[in-house]
Amino acid sequence: MADEKVLLDYEAARGMEKEQAAFYYRGAAEEVAEGVIFTPRQGNSTAFVCEGSIFMVDTSPQWYVQGTIEGIRTNHSKAPVDSIVYTHGHIDHVTGAEAFIEEAAAQGNKRPRIIGHEDVSKRFERYRQTHPWQNFINQVQFNLPEGIDAFSTVPWIDPDTVYTKELFVDVGKERFELYHSRGETDDETWVWCPGRRVLCTGDTFVWATPNGGNPYKVQRYAMEWSVALEQMAARKPLHLLPGHGPAMSGEERIQDALLSTAGFLRSIHDQVVTLMNEGKWLEDIIREMEMPSSDKPWLRPIYDHPEFIARNVYRLYGGWYEGDPANILPAHSEDIAAMLVSAAGSEPILDRARKLQNDGELQLACHLVDFVRKGEPDNVDAWKLWRDLFAARAAQEESLMARGAFHFAVSQAEKRLEELA
Numbered sequence: 258m259a260d261e262k263v264l265l266d267y268e269a270a271r272g273m274e275k276e277q278a279a280f281y282y283r284g285a286a287e288e289v290a291e292g293v294i295f296t297p298r299q300g301n302s303t304a305f306v307c308e309g310s311i312f313m314v315d316t317s318p319q320w321y322v323q324g325t326i327e328g329i330r331t332n333h334s335k336a337p338v339d340s341i342v343y344t345h346g347h348i349d350h351v352t353g354a355e356a357f358i359e360e361a362a363a364q365g366n367k368r369p370r371i372i373g374h375e376d377v378s379k380r381f382e383r384y385r386q387t388h389p390w391q392n393f394i395n396q397v398q399f400n401l402p403e404g405i406d407a408f409s410t411v412p413w414i415d416p417d418t419v420y421t422k423e424l425f426v427d428v429g430k431e432r433f434e435l436y437h438s439r440g441e442t443d444d445e446t447w448v449w450c451p452g453r454r455v456l457c458t459g460d461t462f463v464w465a466t467p468n469g470g471n472p473y474k475v476q477r478y479a480m481e482w483s484v485a486l487e488q489m490a491a492r493k494p495l496h497l498l499p500g501h502g503p504a505m506s507g508e509e510r511i512q513d514a515l516l517s518t519a520g521f522l523r524s525i526h527d528q529v530v531t532l533m534n535e536g537k538w539l540e541d542i543i544r545e546m547e548m549p550s551s552d553k554p555w556l557r558p559i560y561d562h563p564e565f566i567a568r569n570v571y572r573l574y575g576g577w578y579e580g581d582p583a584n585i586l587p588a589h590s591e592d593i594a595a596m597l598v599s600a601a602g603s604e605p606i607l608d609r610a611r612k613l614q615n616d617g618e619l620q621l622a623c624h625l626v627d628f629v630r631k632g633e634p635d636n637v638d639a640w641k642l643w644r645d646l647f648a649a650r651a652a653q654e655e656s657l658m659a660r661g662a663f664h665f666a667v668s669q670a671e672k673r674l675e676e677l678a
């Protein structure tokens with residue numbers, strides 16, 4: 258898939274230092290507790306060594322799995338892999354499964370059992386059905402170069418062992434408790450190993466504002482997510498192995514991490530629902546609500562954005578209509594813009610946009626210029642201003658997902674300017 262530089266930029270954008278990110282890609286597996294081999298990668302994975310068998314939680318992505326396997330084999334254990342659990346069906350967590358299956362075959366071991374929630378296969382089916390769209394939307398979200406097209410090239414291996422609510426699995430003398438909850442996805446599993454007091458959260462914990470709002474992707478479930486985090490905390494883990502970022506150890510710190518994240522999601526959820534019940538439309542809800550504090554090191558809005566989570570809660574309970582009757586059966590925004598520009602003239606609109614730009618009101622300036630670049634698609638000044646505004650916003654914006662849209666606007670403007678040159 259992507260070359261290392263792109264992926265390092267991606268992790269750096271998630272808030273990781275370049276050097277730390279590079280270390281992750283070289284893939285040193287670390288033993289966080291006896292027989293618990295954690296490989297921090299883009300898509301972490303964990304090998305539990307249980308008396309001559311390995312129980313894997315996630316596989317790391319296809320483009321890094323060879324390093325993950327080598328790290329385990331060289332420094333830690335040569336035991337066959339008995340089972341692989343998918344914490345959810347995202348590309349960075351499951352697409353290394355094929356390499357584990359091939360390794361088992363090459364060594365004459367039985368094929369590892371692949372365990373996942375019953376909805377994982379439905380997700381894979383959706384990806385197969387929409388892979389050009391998935392390639393496109395990930396290109397925008399992560400500001401990737403064109404042509405990476407990971408969704409159409411990676412192997413999607415369906416689970417052969419599925420469950421609905423919970424599943425207990427014994428490997429050697431070790432018991433693993435698998436629990437389903439909806440959260441970032443609808444097919445999630447979190448894993449609790451009571452014997453070693455180790456928790457594998459999957460992407461319910463990723464060292465960033467929870468990915469509960471993602472503007473590019475399907476529904477997330479903030480409230481169920483919050484409840485799952487509280488259930489995890491109730492087990493009193495000594496080690497928390499997240500879906501992304503470093504392992505965390507220490508009971509108190511883990512309680513704080515899980516419960517503050519649960520409270521963060523619950524606060525957004527409850528405020529949106531309260532305001533919906535008061536008959537408020539989405540944009541008024543966003544303006545009126547008070548975003549919970551994100552000053553914990555694991556809640557920084559470097560990936561998703563709290564406002565996106567609020568929008569996602571609204572979408573879960575509401576429809577797409579945002580309250581403007583002109584928009585229930587609307588004209589195309591380009592036609593509306595053309596009317597406005599012909600009535601008001603493009604220059605006064607651009608002038609006001611430039612004034613807003615000078616005053617640092619970039620958000621409003623973007624909306625005004627948008628009328629001109631749509632209403633007069635050949636207006637070079639409008640495209641240049643539009644490009645500069647979004648470049649400036651990308652430079653200021655902390656959230657990778659918001660930045661993705663801004664970078665995409667810049668590249669759209671550059672393409673259009675080339676056509677007009």
Ligand SMILES: [Zn+2]
Binds near residue numbers: 349350500
């Ligand atoms: Zn992930």
